[in-house]
Amino acid sequence: MSTAFKPYPFEARQYDAHLPELVDGRETARHAVTIVGGGPVGLAIALGLAKHGVRSVLIEADESVCYGSRAICISRRSLEIIERLGALDGFLAKGLPWTGGRSFYRHDEVLHFTMPQDENQKLPPMVNLAQYHIEQFLLDAAERHAGLIEIRWRTRVTAVQHDAHGATLTLATPAGEYEARTDWLVAADGGRSLVRDALGLKLAGTSYEGRYVIVDILLDSARPTERLAYFDPASNPGSTVLVHKQPDNVWRIDYQLRDGEDADEAVKPENVMPRVQSLLDMMGETAPWSPIWITIYKANALTLERYRHGRALFAGDAAHLVPIFGVRGANSGIDDADNLAWKLAWVAQGRADERLLDSYSDERVFAAHENLSYGTKSTEFMAPPSFAFELMRNAVLSLALKHPGVRSLINPRQTSAIAYTASPLNAVSDTLASGPAPGAVLPECPLSIVDSGSKNKGYLTDLVGPRLTAFYFSADGSVPPAVEALEAAFAARDVPFALVPLAQHEPADVARRCGWDHTGRLFPMYGATAGTLYLVRPDGHVLGRWQGNDGMLAQRALDAVDHALHA
Amino acid sequence: MTDSELDRVYTRLCKTMTELGEANAPLFLARFALLAMEQIGNAQASLDLIDAAREGMAMPQ
Numbered sequence: 001m002s003t004a005f006k007p008y009p010f011e012a013r014q015y016d017a018h019l020p021e022l023v024d025g026r027e028t029a030r031h032a033v034t035i036v037g038g039g040p041v042g043l044a045i046a047l048g049l050a051k052h053g054v055r056s057v058l059i060e061a062d063e064s065v066c067y068g069s070r071a072i073c074i075s076r077r078s079l080e081i082i083e084r085l086g087a088l089d090g091f092l093a094k095g096l097p098w099t100g101g102r103s104f105y106r107h108d109e110v111l112h113f114t115m116p117q118d119e120n121q122k123l124p125p126m127v128n129l130a131q132y133h134i135e136q137f138l139l140d141a142a143e144r145h146a147g148l149i150e151i152r153w154r155t156r157v158t159a160v161q162h163d164a165h166g167a168t169l170t171l172a173t174p175a176g177e178y179e180a181r182t183d184w185l186v187a188a189d190g191g192r193s194l195v196r197d198a199l200g201l202k203l204a205g206t207s208y209e210g211r212y213v214i215v216d217i218l219l220d221s222a223r224p225t226e227r228l229a230y231f232d233p234a235s236n237p238g239s240t241v242l243v244h245k246q247p248d249n250v251w252r253i254d255y256q257l258r259d260g261e262d263a264d265e266a267v268k269p270e271n272v273m274p275r276v277q278s279l280l281d282m283m284g285e286t287a288p289w290s291p292i293w294i295t296i297y298k299a300n301a302l303t304l305e306r307y308r309h310g311r312a313l314f315a316g317d318a319a320h321l322v323p324i325f326g327v328r329g330a331n332s333g334i335d336d337a338d339n340l341a342w343k344l345a346w347v348a349q350g351r352a353d354e355r356l357l358d359s360y361s362d363e364r365v366f367a368a369h370e371n372l373s374y375g376t377k378s379t380e381f382m383a384p385p386s387f388a389f390e391l392m393r394n395a396v397l398s399l400a401l402k403h404p405g406v407r408s409l410i411n412p413r414q415t416s417a418i419a420y421t422a423s424p425l426n427a428v429s430d431t432l433a434s435g436p437a438p439g440a441v442l443p444e445c446p447l448s449i450v451d452s453g454s455k456n457k458g459y460l461t462d463l464v465g466p467r468l469t470a471f472y473f474s475a476d477g478s479v480p481p482a483v484e485a486l487e488a489a490f491a492a493r494d495v496p497f498a499l500v501p502l503a504q505h506e507p508a509d510v511a512r513r514c515g516w517d518h519t520g521r522l523f524p525m526y527g528a529t530a531g532t533l534y535l536v537r538p539d540g541h542v543l544g545r546w547q548g549n550d551g552m553l554a555q556r557a558l559d560a561v562d563h564a565l566h567a
Numbered sequence: 568m569t570d571s572e573l574d575r576v577y578t579r580l581c582k583t584m585t586e587l588g589e590a591n592a593p594l595f596l597a598r599f600a601l602l603a604m605e606q607i608g609n610a611q612a613s614l615d616l617i618d619a620a621r622e623g624m625a626m627p628q
Contacts, residue, residue, distance in 0.1 A: 377574060377578065380578065380581070385585075386581070386584075386585040387584075387585070387589045387592070388580075388581045388582070388583075388584035388585040388589075388592065389581045389585070391584070391592065392577065392580065392581050392584075396577075398623060398624075399619075399620075402619070402622070403619070405573075406573075408570040408573060408574075409573065409574065409577055411570075
């Protein structure tokens with residue numbers, strides 16, 4: 001143990017501020033979309049818009065990606081989104097994949113949980129990497145779209161005027177101050193969102209009293225990547241401790257403060273170091289270590305009532321704050337970005353009525369309430385808000401070793417994709433024996449992707465892109481004329497669309513890229529027979545699904561899209 | 568009972584007890600135990616549960 005702090009094993013590129021072309025202190029160009037905040041959510045929105053060919057300007061107050069590890073767990077659903085944004089490689093190369101975790105009560109292991117993982121999955125259920133890595137990989141991808149994404153570093157929003165046609169931002173930089181006008185304003189500027197304050201909006205919900213000290217340390221250890229939770233450990237009696245592994249020998253340790261402990265005292269290195277040392281002693285970690293970063297955390301469960309306010313849209317922590325337990329913060333923000341990007345792109349391009357953006361709010365406010373409900377349950381267990389929660393937690397932990405039936409109460413309820421079951425976009429659909437209903441995401445399944453002259457191993461989600469996708473299930477990959485006519489009908493509506501046949505048997509003659517269910521698992525997983533059609537949104541959620549007569553399938557698909565984009 | 572049903576019941580129990588206050592908690596839990604025994608309706612099952620709950624708890628010093 002050494003009290004000398006070490007830096008994170010990461011060096012961020014530094015960027016300068018630049019002024020655009022100005023006349024009388026006002027930028028000459030008016031922008032279609034301006035995003036405030038260059039964190040994971042802002043970058044993901046800019047990338048999503050770029051995938052749809054929409055240009056955006058991204059305003060970032062700092063001169064580089066963030067300092068500190070911050071959000072460290074990225075879920076399978078987020079990785080799916082990041083793959084569509086063209087940034088997956090870095091996440092898989094750097095991130096540490098993991099599938100489960102263990103919880104201990106005093107000396108006993110009382111829970112070993114695993115996240116959903118089977119032979120159908122393309123991506124791990126979770127990878128750990130520091131937020132500076134997350135931002136760096138998204139930034140690298142954004143820089144490959146330099147014509148569509150303009151990042152303005154060291155630029156701070158100081159005022160916002162918002163009207164029916166857009167917003168005017170007052171921006172301050174070391175190079176000077178200016179005004180910029182935009183048709184659409186996206187606030188992804190974090191928990192202390194300036195845009196939210198400027199529009200007079202407030203988060204509502206619950207703030208918890210229980211406090212955790214968060215410490216990152218540098219430690220060389222071969223211990224596997226998993227979530228470790230210690231309740232009332234010998235090293236730190238009466239407390240709860242969480243341990244996560246990050247890349248490059250960085251370890252995250254969170255421990256709960258006792259009631260009445262002074263927060264300012266608790267984060268002093270001389271008080272943190274002995275607690276970390278006794279934890280490492282208990283874990284049997286003997287290598288030398290150094291602290292990197294110490295902070296304090298209090299759980300919040302807060303959200304805005306709506307995420308669309310006229311021409312302003314809120315995403316990520318600017319829209320909602322969810323407790324860290326269950327890792328739903330950055331992950332829910334990335335899902336916000338994925339939901340917003342295609343809708344805002346199509347509205348900005350005139351392909352959809354602006355009311356489509358109300359469904360962004362409806363769906364993601366619903367998701368936030370789901371996330372808050374799970375996050376609240378995790379928080380009530382990890383930081384009991386009353387004597388009763390603490391008493392019952394002691395009962396659960398002390399019974400769990402012998403009584404497996406109570407162990408689910410210890411499970412951290414890790415983040416998972418949320419189905420928009422009540423979305424106004426969901427089309428009236430047919431009931432199938434299994435598979436995702438409208439509003440749900442696609443369950444993953446391996447298949448062979450057959451194109452003219454090639455056949456490659458792939459996955460169903462590889463076939464989703466920045467467009468609507470119609471998956472037509474058939475015996476041999478052939479498509480009836482009425483369904484094929486969807487291509488012309490969507491082209492006439494200027495709606496990006498792909499028709500992808502999914503074949504039960506190896507297709508002999510392919511007219512277009514299609515999937516072949518070589519494992520025989522896809523059709524039953526989707527409750528599909530020959531003549532089933534799934535219509536899938538650009539964010540991978542099902543819009544509608546039907547089974548039956550060709551002409552009827554095509555009509556219902558067209559009606560579903562007309563309703564979603566123009567109703 | 569599914570995991571999420573157990574979650575719901577557990578949270579309701581915690582919140583009810585929080586409302587009643589710490590001083591009332593033993594009586595509340597005693598009443599709940601009595602009602603649970605009546606509902607179980609089987610003497611041996613209830614005796615086994617008493618032993619299981621007792622197990623591992625220390626005697627007062």
